[in-house]
Structure formats: structure tokens, C-alpha cells
Amino acid sequence: MIFIENKRKKSEGLIRKYPEAIILDFTSSGGEEYKQFSPFYPHGDIPVPFTNGFFAKSVEGVWQGLKVFEDQDIDIAKFGIDDMKNIKRSVRKNGQVRGHRKGVYGSELLNYHDARKKIYLKTYAWVLDHKLQSLLVKLLQLALERDLVFLDYETNTDIENLKKPLSHAGLVKKYLEKKAPAIALKKTQPNLLF
Structure with a gap:
């Protein structure tokens, strides 16, 4: 077991x-x-969901990068972090989380449940299937x-x-x-x- x-x-x-x-x-x-x-491990070349041509180093980079706060939109710089440091984005600095953008150029914000399934799980499954x-x-x-x-x-x-x-x-x-x-x-x- x-x-x-x-x-x-x-x-x-x-x-x-x-x-x-x-x-x-x-x-x-x-x-x-x-x-x-x-999810912080920098495998590289991880496709960003709902966004052709964008790739991230880590699953957490995708998750944090597509997060939208009251005071700050997405942060694609998180996609490129390869040392497992400074990936997280906090509510203390950025205000409450509004959701996760459905792709870099998407207008739709996914709630936590949908983002977990359509962004986090999809990205983590891709890493399991292609990198591990x-x-x-x-x-x-x-x-x-x-x-x-x-x-x-x-x-x-x-x-x-x-x-x-x-x-x-x-x-x-x-x-x-x-x-x-x-x-x-x-x-x-x-x-x-x-």
C-alpha cells in the first residue's frame, strides 16, 4: 500500500x-x-494551459503565474523561475485572490475548484506523463x-x-x-x- x-x-x-x-x-x-x-521542481518545457507557445519551468510556476489578485494580474515571470525560490505570490502583498486566469490572454477567471482541475491537475498530470x-x-x-x-x-x-x-x-x-x-x-x- x-x-x-x-x-x-x-x-x-x-x-x-x-x-x-x-x-x-x-x-x-x-x-x-x-x-x-x-510542484516547485524546474522540469522545464511545461505547457501553460490554454496558452499556445507559453511554457513554464515548474507546475507551481504555472499555478502562481496565472493567479489573479485584487491588486495584481497574472505574473508570467513566475513561469521562468528555475531555482524553486520566490515562486509564491501572497495575499498580504497583492490583495485577495480573485481567481486564476484561463490562459495568459484569457478573459475568464476560474474559481478555485475549476482552476485546481483545469490548471493545477492538468499541469501536474502532464509532468507525470512526460517528465517522470x-x-x-x-x-x-x-x-x-x-x-x-x-x-x-x-x-x-x-x-x-x-x-x-x-x-x-x-x-x-x-x-x-x-x-x-x-x-x-x-x-x-x-x-x-x-
């Missing part, structure tokens, strides 16, 4: 809770290999052998729960379980894998 846990938890507690599991840090401060799953396939295959092989624990700062895996930010590690879990549904059943029905 695959579990999502908060990175802030003490490692001793996680090891006690999951004694046989492999624990992997999917945050931007994780190890070189697995931090590639962070070899690493996903490795995770799939590991998950079929042992339990995995993915660490993330966010643990909300419910796409419809808008009260909390979405866990990108949870999206990776969903992706892998769709490829190999037996992963989710492994612990309760181990014979399905052999």
Missing part, C-alpha cells in the same frame, strides 16, 4: 508506524531523485514489493476538498494505483500480487 504522511512528523514515529515501509520525501527539500515530484515516467516505473516496482510512505507538507488527497491545499504526493499515489490497482489491496489481500 501507499500512505501519505506529513513531512513534519518525526521520523522515529513514522518508522514505528510503518516498520517495513520505504519512506520517501516528495517535497522540494527531499533527496535529489524524489524531489522531482515537487522512469521514476514512476521505479515507484511502481517498489510499491508492488513493499509498502511506501510518501512525505509531503500537505496530506489532503481529496481533489474536491477545497478547504486544504492538495497533496501532490497524493496525486502520485492516485496515479500509481490507477496503473496497478493491486497496490491498494496489497496489505489486505497479498495473494493478488503473486
Whole structure:
């Protein structure tokens, strides 16, 4: 099985809770290999949704770049950030969020729910499909052998729960379980894998 846990938890507690599991840090401060799953990671050449000819370095760059505030419109400079720093845009500096622009030149503002599905999820899925396939295959092989624990700062895996930010590690879990549904059943029905 695959579990999502908060990175802030003490490692001793996680090891006690999951004694046989492999624990992997999917945050931007994780190890070189697995931090590639962070939305801040600069994969490059990521298409900006609803905008032909525009590309971003990271998923977070797309998300923050298309965000519209009371006092500031989109910021396409966020698309080009490749050091994982200074990507976020705050309400303290820019006023309340009005929505996300549907493309660089779009006139429509998407609400949080629609932006999550049409911008964030679409962009993150593109990265999984086009930039992380070899690493996903490795995770799939590991998950079929042992339990995995993915660490993330966010643990909300419910796409419809808008009260909390979405866990990108949870999206990776969903992706892998769709490829190999037996992963989710492994612990309760181990014979399905052999």
C-alpha cells in the first residue's frame, strides 16, 4: 500500500508506524531523485494551459503565474523561475485572490475548484506523463514489493476538498494505483500480487 504522511512528523514515529515501509520525501527539500515530484521542481518545457507557445519551468510556476489578485494580474515571470525560490505570490502583498486566469490572454477567471482541475491537475498530470515516467516505473516496482510512505507538507488527497491545499504526493499515489490497482489491496489481500 501507499500512505501519505506529513513531512513534519518525526521520523522515529513514522518508522514505528510503518516498520517495513520505504519512506520517501516528495517535497522540494527531499533527496535529489524524489524531489522531482515537487510542484516547485524546474522540469522545464511545461505547457501553460490554454496558452499556445507559453511554457513554464515548474507546475507551481504555472499555478502562481496565472493567479489573479485584487491588486495584481497574472505574473508570467513566475513561469521562468528555475531555482524553486520566490515562486509564491501572497495575499498580504497583492490583495485577495480573485481567481486564476484561463490562459495568459484569457478573459475568464476560474474559481478555485475549476482552476485546481483545469490548471493545477492538468499541469501536474502532464509532468507525470512526460517528465517522470522512469521514476514512476521505479515507484511502481517498489510499491508492488513493499509498502511506501510518501512525505509531503500537505496530506489532503481529496481533489474536491477545497478547504486544504492538495497533496501532490497524493496525486502520485492516485496515479500509481490507477496503473496497478493491486497496490491498494496489497496489505489486505497479498495473494493478488503473486
